[in-house]
Amino acid sequence: MxxxxxxxxxxxxxxxxxxxxxxxxxxxxxxxxxxxxxxNILFFKVIFIHSDLLAGWTEPQVFIFVSG
Structure with a gap:
């Protein structure tokens, strides 16, 4: 090893x-x-200022997806 x-x-x-x-x-x-x-982060932040969900995804879920 x-x-x-x-x-x-x-x-x-x-x-x-x-x-x-x-x-x-x-x-x-x-x-x-x-x-x-x-x-990317700012783009999704702006979207989540105006909406709680994005295609059924919450803000933390989207940020985990973006970070991967």
Missing amino acids: IRYLRLYMYFLRFSFSRAMEFRIDFFFRIFMDLIFYIV
Whole structure:
């Protein structure tokens, strides 16, 4: 089991170092993902300000669905 954890950590480090070769792209992707999730959350917040249910789904249920 320890062997596989070490191997997984090696792959994680390699993947991170490869992503950091293009730092602007790396941080731009993080920034764009944050914007995407913020817009999604705000969109559903606006909908639930005007309605209690969305196709039978409550607000917490929708946010769990969006977060997955």
